[in-house]
Amino acid sequence: MKAKYVWNNGKLVPWERAQVHVMSHALHYGTSVFEGIRAYEIGDNAAILCCREHYERLLFSCKVARIPSPLSIGQWLEITTETLRANGQRSAYIRPLVYRGTGETLGLDARQCPTEALLATMPWGAYLGEKALLQGVDVQVSSWRRNGPGATSTLAKIGGQYINGQAIVMEAHENGMSEGIALDGNGFVSEGSGENVFLAHKNEIFTPSLASSILNGITRNCVIRIARDLGYTVTETSIPREMLYLADEIFFTGTAVEICPVRSVDRMPVGTGVRGPVTKAIQDQYFGIVRGTHADKWNWLTMVPVPARDGVRS
Numbered sequence: 001m002k003a004k005y006v007w008n009n010g011k012l013v014p015w016e017r018a019q020v021h022v023m024s025h026a027l028h029y030g031t032s033v034f035e036g037i038r039a040y041e042i043g044d045n046a047a048i049l050c051c052r053e054h055y056e057r058l059l060f061s062c063k064v065a066r067i068p069s070p071l072s073i074g075q076w077l078e079i080t081t082e083t084l085r086a087n088g089q090r091s092a093y094i095r096p097l098v099y100r101g102t103g104e105t106l107g108l109d110a111r112q113c114p115t116e117a118l119l120a121t122m123p124w125g126a127y128l129g130e131k132a133l134l135q136g137v138d139v140q141v142s143s144w145r146r147n148g149p150g151a152t153s154t155l156a157k158i159g160g161q162y163i164n165g166q167a168i169v170m171e172a173h174e175n176g177m178s179e180g181i182a183l184d185g186n187g188f189v190s191e192g193s194g195e196n197v198f199l200a201h202k203n204e205i206f207t208p209s210l211a212s213s214i215l216n217g218i219t220r221n222c223v224i225r226i227a228r229d230l231g232y233t234v235t236e237t238s239i240p241r242e243m244l245y246l247a248d249e250i251f252f253t254g255t256a257v258e259i260c261p262v263r264s265v266d267r268m269p270v271g272t273g274v275r276g277p278v279t280k281a282i283q284d285q286y287f288g289i290v291r292g293t294h295a296d297k298w299n300w301l302t303m304v305p306v307p308a309r310d311g312v313r314s
């Protein structure tokens with residue numbers, strides 16, 4: 001997880017020198033907003049997936065957290081290109097982050113603290129492992145609930161909120177599982193610590209609606225598009241926990257996790273316990289587009305030519 005340069009407050013600096021002050025508001029209270037974006041190598045290009053949608057969501061998160069973005073969407077796109085090129089990366093995980101730095105007091109109202117921004121690009125393979133994409137992962141229903149409506153904004157990617165996801169994933173790891181699925185405040189299925197959830201039952205697809213304390217995932221929206229294009233019915237609705245035990249197939253979606261089958265929930269096999277045909281059909285389309293073997297028919301990819309740099313490639 002390292003690259004040569006990080007874009008830090010207006011300039012590219014060596015990775016080791018990209019530092020923050022210990023009294024930064026963000027360090028004490030989680031006062032940051034961020035995105036996770038992927039670029040895939042297609043020929044000599046970094047093909048950035050849904051770049052604009054990610055920066056639109058970043059600016060939305062800034063608005064909710066009252067941390068103004070110092071950059072416009074166009075400027076974010078420019079520095080993304082600049083940083084990938086400087087690092088010679090065609091395939092990368094891209095992390096823009098806006099946070100509150102050091103102010104005069106440690107009061108909770110951070111608006112007197114300066115706004116800082118950074119963008120890092122780093123190599124990152126399959127989030128839950130290459131094997132998981134084929135064989136699926138074992139998960140548990142978390143004992144932790146997602147943050148309830150009106151408490152925090154799950155639609156925004158705000159740093160401090162991720163303590164909830166950390167509790168979910170650490171509990172799962174302690175129990176020998178790859179991931180946890182949290183329920184919302186009403187006991188309906190919400191999402192994983194960093195992934196949205198889909199279920200297939202009798203050839204129909206279901207996913208929790210935005211009212212179930214989920215992040216409005218960009219991969220989720222791509223998958224809904226692909227699935228409908230393949231002729232499946234996709235319903236966004238409240239999903240009772242037992243549907244996880246009834247489903248023929250379950251899969252996670254997310255920029256990091258991509259599209260990953262779930263093979264068991266609470267030690268009970270999902271369907272036949274192997275990746276099912278619906279999951280595979282959607283994976284084939286998604287990976288076909290990001291790897292350049294299928295047409296990018298919805299214009300999801302932004303192509304950035306990246307010359308190989310000092311042999312540094314992700």
Ligand SMILES: Cc1ncc(COP(=O)(O)O)c(C=O)c1O
Nearest residue numbers: 194195196215217218219254255
């Ligand atoms: C809590 C949470 N849910 C879902 C997702 C998936 O969202 P996306 O597909 O936009 O990466 C993420 C990742 O950003 C996340 O952090």
